[in-house]
Amino acid sequence: MLIRAGELASAGTPFALATVVNVRRPASARRGDRAVVTVDGAVYGWVGGSCSEPTVVREALAALGDGESRLVSTEGSCASEGEVEILVEPQLPAPMLAIVGESPAADTLARLATAIDWRVSRDLDESADAVVVATMGRGDEQALERALAGPAGYVGLVASRRRAEAVAASLRSAGVSDDALARLKSPAGLDLGPIRQEEVAVAILAELVAWRHSRAPSELPPPEAVDPVCGMTVSLAGAETVVYHGTTYAFCCDGCRARFEAEPSRYLFVEAP
């Protein structure tokens, strides 16, 4: 299980690590049991059976969304009287910074980003979280247009304030939308009054760290549904589902699904006023 975690980590694939940290018997898990949860909701390992898995998957996907670890309890969601507490830790790959341009400023920025364990691509990369353009006037506009058309949440330009304004004006007249221009940090970097290239790089990385921790989650929270049989909230990824009259219902386990399929109306219409 830890080997699989290592493989995922070295491949740069996000996953969550779930570890049982506390058990009140009766329960099927023991302290120290572990599982890996991947972004598609698949569980590898053991953290308890159908009582805990749906909860763990739901919380794992939430953790991958917001980057925060959480302590999850199965209290009340189990047929047995027991309770299991599980620590769910997101393991996100290091953020990737694409640096466009061949210039001393670009090289210096790449050195610092690598030193603080960011992944660095020296060209526009679709999977980059952030893009910094530092061509020093040789293709800034073209690179920015491409970057702003892509998915990167942060697009920055290394330039003087005067040059930055000129580039923004040129992009606007080339038809780049105001929405896209609002994503452009230009000149890139916190205003620390930096002069040397190393200082410019520090100002940019500081802005990137601040951006990374302040941005609204870029993706919608993973879709969830309430199991109509037991009332547990489950994540749609990896859940047992049944389509009934065009609507998809999700279940925490085979048992709930079987009960639903035997008598759907019992679970769908009980709360009529």
Place this chain on the structure above:
Amino acid sequence: MKDVLDTLERWAGDGLRFATATVVKTERSAPREPGAMLAVSERGEVAGSVTGGCVEPAVYEEARAVLAGGPPRLVSYGIADEDAFEVGLPCGGTVHIFLAAGEPDLVRELASHLREEQPVALAMEISGPEIGKQELVALDGHFETGIEGDTFFLPFAPRPEMYVFGAVDHAAAVARVGKFLGYRVTICDARARFATPERFPEADEVVVEWPDEFLRRSPVDERTAICVLTHDHKFDVPLLKVALETPAGYIGAMGARRTTESRNERLRAEGVTDEQLARIHAPIGLRIGSRTPEEVAVAVAAEIVATRRQAPVPA
């Protein structure tokens, strides 16, 4: 110029003649600061840059002219804002560049001074009767890069010191970023088990000693950065007291707001004034939401850069 010195030394060793183009002044913003150098050997090889690419072709031709026996001369590339796009200077600034024949003996001497971290400055006559003359002069507290009269001074101060106290994960990251900013980094901790060179390969030195005693015997000037990551009043109260007696340009201390308050109380009880306490950046680092040690290191570096700007000290 430091970035081309290795190449110049090699050319000198091979007996090659070369010409140097040195940025001696910039107006408004320019891609590289005064002291940046482009050099061209008699074989036509190029080292370094003066702007980042835009005026290099023209400067290259000027350097070839000097190699062909032309006189040393000062050239300026002033780019009107509206022309900036066409010519390609990304900022519409002006750079003044001095061209001269290279001096192999001076290059060798300078390289040896820098290897031994001895303070020295290059003095270059860029106008007047002695135009083209270059010599090394002692650096006696005069740290400014720039033109005085007919002379351009380029100081090579030894690397500034960064002292990091506390052999913790954050120390490794702060050391790495400190090196990046050009500091000579020393990590100090009283605990021999934690303060080992193996744990901190990026540090120039790892010292096992009581932090306050180490700092008391170590050189500190206005360029020095002191980062207190000990997180333990037993160490950091006496240490900060010593730090506040030094002229250090940056003093930062780790600790959440409440830790900082209780530490300040103890320092006040030791006779430290509020005015002195205001010199301590605590909690250490700009507020950028850092979580990992690497992110904390970036926050510390950003705070150091911002502090330098208020009291500018050339590196």
